[in-house]
Amino acid sequence: MASISARRLAKELREIQGEGCPVGISLLKADDFATWWFSIEVMGESLYQNEAYTLQFRFDSQYPISSPAVQFVVTDGKQAPIHPHVYSNGHICASILGNEWSPVLSVVAVCVTLQSMLASCKKKERPTDNDRYVRTAPENPKKVRCHLPKSVSSANSFPDTIPL
Amino acid sequence: MTLSTVALPSTVNSPIMNVQVPTVNDLRVKLCYICREEELYDAVDGENPPRAWTHPCKCTLIAHEQCLLKWIQTAQGSSSRAPNALKCPQCGAAYELESKDPWILKFIAGGNRVLQKLGSLFTVFGAATVVCAVGTSLYIICTTYGAWAVQKFIGKEMFDTLLTDDPSNWPWTAFINLPLLPISLILSRFQSTNELSPIIPILLVWPPTYPVGERSRRLQDYWKKPENSTRLGSLFSNTPSPTRSWPPSPVLFSLFGLPIIRMIYRSCYAHLYYKLMGTRLAVATRDRNRRGLRFEEGPFVIRIRANVQEEGQQQDQQQQQQPQQAQVDPQQQQQQLQMVDQAAEEIAAANQDQDPDAAAVAVAAAEQLIEINASSLGRRVGGALMIPAISSAMGSLLFRLSKHSSLLRQFLGVRLGMGSKKFPLPPPVVMELFGLEGEWEGAGLVKQFVMGCKLGMAALWGGTRTWAESDPIWWRNTVGLGLFIAAKDCIHLAHLWLAKRELESRKVKNRDFQGVDIRELDLIPGFPQP
Numbered sequence: 159m160a161s162i163s164a165r166r167l168a169k170e171l172r173e174i175q176g177e178g179c180p181v182g183i184s185l186l187k188a189d190d191f192a193t194w195w196f197s198i199e200v201m202g203e204s205l206y207q208n209e210a211y212t213l214q215f216r217f218d219s220q221y222p223i224s225s226p227a228v229q230f231v232v233t234d235g236k237q238a239p240i241h242p243h244v245y246s247n248g249h250i251c252a253s254i255l256g257n258e259w260s261p262v263l264s265v266v267a268v269c270v271t272l273q274s275m276l277a278s279c280k281k282k283e284r285p286t287d288n289d290r291y292v293r294t295a296p297e298n299p300k301k302v303r304c305h306l307p308k309s310v311s312s313a314n315s316f317p318d319t320i321p322l
Numbered sequence: 323m324t325l326s327t328v329a330l331p332s333t334v335n336s337p338i339m340n341v342q343v344p345t346v347n348d349l350r351v352k353l354c355y356i357c358r359e360e361e362l363y364d365a366v367d368g369e370n371p372p373r374a375w376t377h378p379c380k381c382t383l384i385a386h387e388q389c390l391l392k393w394i395q396t397a398q399g400s401s402s403r404a405p406n407a408l409k410c411p412q413c414g415a416a417y418e419l420e421s422k423d424p425w426i427l428k429f430i431a432g433g434n435r436v437l438q439k440l441g442s443l444f445t446v447f448g449a450a451t452v453v454c455a456v457g458t459s460l461y462i463i464c465t466t467y468g469a470w471a472v473q474k475f476i477g478k479e480m481f482d483t484l485l486t487d488d489p490s491n492w493p494w495t496a497f498i499n500l501p502l503l504p505i506s507l508i509l510s511r512f513q514s515t516n517e518l519s520p521i522i523p524i525l526l527v528w529p530p531t532y533p534v535g536e537r538s539r540r541l542q543d544y545w546k547k548p549e550n551s552t553r554l555g556s557l558f559s560n561t562p563s564p565t566r567s568w569p570p571s572p573v574l575f576s577l578f579g580l581p582i583i584r585m586i587y588r589s590c591y592a593h594l595y596y597k598l599m600g601t602r603l604a605v606a607t608r609d610r611n612r613r614g615l616r617f618e619e620g621p622f623v624i625r626i627r628a629n630v631q632e633e634g635q636q637q638d639q640q641q642q643q644q645p646q647q648a649q650v651d652p653q654q655q656q657q658q659l660q661m662v663d664q665a666a667e668e669i670a671a672a673n674q675d676q677d678p679d680a681a682a683v684a685v686a687a688a689e690q691l692i693e694i695n696a697s698s699l700g701r702r703v704g705g706a707l708m709i710p711a712i713s714s715a716m717g718s719l720l721f722r723l724s725k726h727s728s729l730l731r732q733f734l735g736v737r738l739g740m741g742s743k744k745f746p747l748p749p750p751v752v753m754e755l756f757g758l759e760g761e762w763e764g765a766g767l768v769k770q771f772v773m774g775c776k777l778g779m780a781a782l783w784g785g786t787r788t789w790a791e792s793d794p795i796w797w798r799n800t801v802g803l804g805l806f807i808a809a810k811d812c813i814h815l816a817h818l819w820l821a822k823r824e825l826e827s828r829k830v831k832n833r834d835f836q837g838v839d840i841r842e843l844d845l846i847p848g849f850p851q852p
Contacts, residue, residue, distance in 0.1 A: 222356060262411040
């Protein structure tokens with residue numbers, strides 16, 4: 159019997175492949191149940207119009223009890239969006255990726271939340287402590303707790319996550 | 323297992339209809355919101371054993387009980403997630419846990435929490451106590467050192483008059499000034515040319531201090547006796563300037579004397595340096611650059627710099643020591659040349675097998691040595707802390723020498739007859755002794771103010787009478803320290819000069835071809851062949 163994490167990820171993957179992703183989000187790579195890549199683009203008018211970013215999910219064996227490690231890909235010429243809650247190394251300061259993570263969330267739900275985080279941005283700028291953070295940050299974004307004043311909450315991500 | 327059910331108001335209010343409220347077991351498809359596994363109500367190949375389902379909140383989310391319990395347990399395990407552990411992520415309703423939770427467990431858990439709180443309090447207070455203890459002992463050490471330094475510098479008698487060994491007699495300023503002394507001494511070693519000499523704090527701080535304690539009261543009693551106060555009358559006129567104008571008052575000396583002497587000394591030193599080394603003492607510009615850097619850099623780098631100078635940039639070090647060279651009287655400059663010769667002989671003997679850093683080549687080589695060398699750091703700090711002892715030793719040496727020379731005695735202002743020998747020092751506040759109190763009380767506010775100013779200025783410029791009339795140990799100690807520094811500079815200069823001469827005079831010894839087969843050599847035609 160495959161682990162709970164693998165079975166749930168398999169199911170999420172089947173749903174993505176069957177029903178497709180929400181507009182602006184597409185699966186780039188899901189070769190295993192450890193690392194998935196998504197392309198994420200903000201639809202409609204926003205500061206990030208016509209800019210596509212790559213989002214990386216890393217899962218451990220405790221998923222979905224433990225949250226996935228989510229960050230923007232900044233290698234291979236890719237860049238993280240300039241946003242008050244996104245560090246230049248791709249790490250994201252969002253509470254749903256940390257202490258507000260809940261198993262009810264899914265990979266697609268996280269993508270949608272981060273998409274709306276970009277869409278609602280008023281000013282393109284890096285977090286104030288970007289340089290210091292990037293210098294000292296560990297490789298895995300889950301190992302740091304972010305302290306930015308207003309981090310992205312999970313408020314708008316739940317309603318359509320679970321088919322009822 | 324059913325935990326809670328949603329009871330619609332209508333069903334509650336109409337018992338006749340007796341509508342059954344569905345539970346989680348009545349769902350056709352059950353989907354766990356955690357593991358996303360589905361289960362059909364009529365599944366034949368259902369899991370074995372069947373897994374329990376639960377509907378813990380007020381919305382439609384359901385989950386395997388085991389999944390939910392695992393989630394709750396994990397979330398409760400981290401303090402940041404604990405607040406959300408027992409809450410539905412969708413409707414926010416609180417989960418109710420039913421468990422074996424007897425009062426004894428609650429009691430123990432509660433006790434554990436209290437202990438945890440107390441423990442963290444203890445951590446804070448313990449850390450604070452340690453910090454306080456370390457700080458206090460450092461403070462005590464610094465203060466003790468400060469008191470020792472002052473006693474060394476102004477002499478035992480003055481120390482007993484102004485401070486005494488008993489800290490309860492000290493004025494409150496002493497508790498700030500004394501611990502700062504060692505710090506300022508050490509800092510002065512790491513500061514550049516224009517900083518104040520380490521002695522200045524001592525000189526500036528102590529003159530206006532009035533005698534304290536039991537001894538002071540005894541002094542006043544002594545001087546109030548008629549037979550003594552007549553003697554006092556002959557000693558003091560009512561003018562604020564002391565009867566003797568030499569040596570200058572400490573304040574006057576440190577404010578004006580020191581800078582002037584320092585300037586003269588520096589130019590003499592530069593002149594001597596030029597004569598000996600053949601190059602200018604071209605430190606002014608570099609020194610300025612260094613100082614610019616120093617202000618921006620942390621203490622760690624300062625130490626590295628200090629060490630680099632110690633190792634090689636001796637010209638710089640020369641300049642660094644300038645603050646301490648200030649006390650040297652110009653007339654002592656002539657002694658320098660003789661001393662150079664003496665010192666040169668000593669060092670030549672000591673350093674023959676060494677190849678000390680010298681001149682520009684050595685400076686360049688030593689630039690690379692940016693390693694902290696504990697001993698040289700210790701040398702710096704230790705040297706700074708030794709200053710009071712050195713000046714005291716030099717002072718007493720001068721005092722001993724002065725017994726053989728009246729000129730020196732005059733210069734040092736030695737007053738054998740005045741101090742403890744015949745009668746104790748008079749207290750500085752002579753007002754009381756001369757009955758000025760009455761005049762003070764009778765005077766108007768303006769006059770009181772003027773008198774206060776006069777006394778204050780007199781104390782500041784002339785030093786207090788205690789200073790003026792005591793044997794000026796501080797003066798010969800200052801002169802002694804100046805001499806010591808001059809001597810040290812001379813030795814250093816001699817060292818530099820000798821090292822430079824050694825470098826310049828180097829030659830590789832030239833040998834003939836003794837022992838080499840002559841046929842292997844391509845010799846000029848005229849060389850006599852064997």
